[in-house]
Amino acid sequence: MPFGKFIVIPIFVAIQAASMMLLAPFIKTLGVGEGGLATWIAFQAWAMYFLAGCKVKTALKVLAGYIGGIAASIVIFELGDYLAVDVGMDFYWGYAIAVLIIVVPIISMEKVPGLNLIPAWFIGAGVFFGIMGLLNYEHTVAGYKTAVVPEVVACAVGLAYGWVTVTFRGWYEAKVGAKAL
DSSP: OOHHHHTHHHHHHHHHHHHHHHHGGGSOOOOSTTOOOOHHHHHHHHHHHHHTTSOHHHHHHHHHHHHHHHHHHHHHHHHHHIIIIISOOOHHHHHHHHHHHHHHHHHHGGGSTTSOOHHHHHHHHHHHHHHHHHTTOOSSHHHHHHHHHHHHHHHHHHHHHHHHHHHHHHHHHHHHTOOOO
């Protein structure tokens, strides 16, 4: 496809990205700053849509992986806290052992259809750890809920944006008679 026709695709994606930034303050999920959509999470999930193969079925695997990563993170927090506080183990050793134990079932999800997109588990867990740590949320049901909601909502928004990107590109390439790259 000649650049003159191709440029429409990057412009469309730029408009999408700008629309997400404009939409962000109206999606009230994160109790930090302005309290809007956590766009950094939505942009990660948008990228994951492409990395997962640009299909709705794999987008659901991304969402399942993010949720699984969140659940695994909560178990790591609880087990790490238990080992460090209740057992009296050094904080770093307690969490290292918790991670050692929990990563085994996470990697084992590779054998479970629908839950086998392991990178999404790690990104979902990393985002959750980031929210919990950066915002200093307590390891309680209320603290976890405060972090879960914005992550899952932002993930869903990012995946929807990925779907729109791919749908538009397919439509546009068919219209101008170009083949996908």
